[in-house]
Amino acid sequence: MERAYNFNAGPSALPLDVLQLAQKELVNFKETGMSVMELSHRSKEYDRVHEDAQQLLRELLEIPDNYDVLFMQGGASLQFAMIPMNFLGKEQTANYVLTGSWSEKAVKEAKFIGETKIGASTKESGYSTIPSIADITYSSDDAYLHITSNNTIYGTQWQTYPTGHSIPLIADMSSDILSRPIPVSEFGLIYAGAQKNLGPSGVTVVIIRKDLHERTPDHLPTMLRYDTQSKSNSLYNTPPTFAIYMLSQVLAWVKEKGGTTAIAKQNEAKAKLIYDAIDESSGFYRGHAEQGSRSLMNITFNLPSDELNKKFLQEAKEKGFVGLNGHRSIGGCRASTYNAVPVEACEALRQFMVEFKRIHS
Structure with missing residues (x-):
């Protein structure tokens, strides 16, 4: 499976x-x-x-x-x-x-x-x-x-x-x-x-x-x-x-896995993969949280338009990504990278974000 x-x-x-x-x-x-x-x-x-x-x-x-x-x-x-x-x-x-x-x-x-x-x-x-x-x-x-x-x-x-x-x-x-x-x-x-x-x-x-x-x-x-x-x-x-x-x-x-200290390091690395894709996108992806307050668990962002948000979420779903919709109260996109989310999933999301930006920017 x-x-x-x-x-x-x-x-x-x-x-x-x-x-x-x-x-x-x-x-x-x-x-x-x-x-x-x-x-x-x-x-x-x-x-x-x-x-x-x-x-x-x-x-x-x-x-x-x-x-x-x-x-x-x-x-x-x-x-x-x-x-x-x-x-x-x-x-x-x-x-x-x-x-x-x-x-x-x-x-x-x-x-x-x-x-x-x-x-x-x-x-x-x-x-x-x-x-x-x-x-x-x-x-x-x-x-x-x-x-x-x-x-x-x-x-x-x-x-x-x-x-x-x-x-x-x-x-x-x-x-x-x-x-x-x-x-x-x-x-x-x-x-x-x-x-x-x-x-x-x-x-x-x-x-x-x-x-x-x-x-x-x-x-x-x-x-x-x-x-x-x-x-x-x-x-x-x-x-x-x-x-x-x-x-x-x-x-x-x-x-x-080494306890909370080791888990924290892995969580930082996972979140960095996605935040880097946001920060390196020249404004194509816009993070909601200011840098000093960013969560390592829930990464929230928007694309330049609602239309692109919807297209991003639809194509992500087709490629096997689940749960990237932002909360219904604010919309946009959200990646929750809790402890059990593997590094490979975050790497795959980063690659998808970079490719989607290349095609649609």
């Missing part, structure tokens, strides 16, 4: 080695005579899967012992509400930095819970940049500062984080977690939907500093409390067992 050049923004490419292992184990996991999807989540066989995923995450991201690693459901969208529910007190304000559509959705949910503020925003520039850390405003009554580390729609990414303040830093890292080393100890909470760099959709990873559990109000329903999942080791209710199994296999694959 010939594999597609998969540049989907999410659900996205998974490592072929992981898919082949899952295929091999699908109907008989570890000689149990059952699929991992059929195992009891209370069984010792599944317990090993669960623990492996937690320990591999701790190892790869160097997560300190005073942090919980939780496996939850509902995607990042549920976290948008759970965070203020657990941490936004009556006399406090939730501080959000707006860098794209997902940060807008996060603050929208927080407004249902309590007071919010915008510490910084690049909306006026069309979300083409990440704000300067020096431009973020803080207050003594801020409950936390929330950022979105990478913006899939606009193709921007935080190069350095706004750390060093006494208020907890919370980050939605759904689209760039595991793509580079992260200073976890500088954050109060990190959350990420799995369907971009961690595995298939269905599980959300939450990394939370344990002392923050003390801030959860007593009246909050059981399933909306982080301490519920902490006390039960993410087994209070039936977890998405197959998604966690796949997460564990993807983490093992990253470890085999």
Whole structure:
């Protein structure tokens, strides 16, 4: 079977080695005579899967012992509400930095819970940049500062984080977690939907500093409390067992590749192939993100006209490229180069871009 050049923004490419292992184990996991999807989540066989995923995450991201690693459901969208529910007190304000559509959705949910503020925003520039850390405003009554580390729609990414303040830093890292080393100890909470760099959709990873559990109000329903999942080791209710199994296999694959440092170097090389095609095109390809804010995960660009955008996308599809359409809210083109996208796919895209420009410029 010939594999597609998969540049989907999410659900996205998974490592072929992981898919082949899952295929091999699908109907008989570890000689149990059952699929991992059929195992009891209370069984010792599944317990090993669960623990492996937690320990591999701790190892790869160097997560300190005073942090919980939780496996939850509902995607990042549920976290948008759970965070203020657990941490936004009556006399406090939730501080959000707006860098794209997902940060807008996060603050929208927080407004249902309590007071919010915008510490910084690049909306006026069309979300083409990440704000300067020096431009973020803080207050003594801020409950936390929330950022979105990478913006899939606009193709921007935080190069350095706004750390060093006494208020907890919370980050939605759904689209760039595991793509580079992260200073976890500088954050109060990190959350990420799995369907971009961690595995298939269905599980959300939450990394939370344990002392923050003390801030959860007593009246909050059981399933909306982080301490519920902490006390039960993410087994209070039936977890998405197959998604966690796949997460564990993807983490093992990253470890085999040399960990986040090695993965980061490869991601830089992959993104450079495509950004160079943009920068060397004499304006034929126009990147959306400004250079200092460019994402290594989502490369967004336009051609000189909508007609050429459509022609580019149609011809790319015919040549086996998948997922290059920009988000429906802004159009254009987008190449998502997550960890599992091979270098060969990025080389092929670069070659196609150079040839398309030669013919149509």
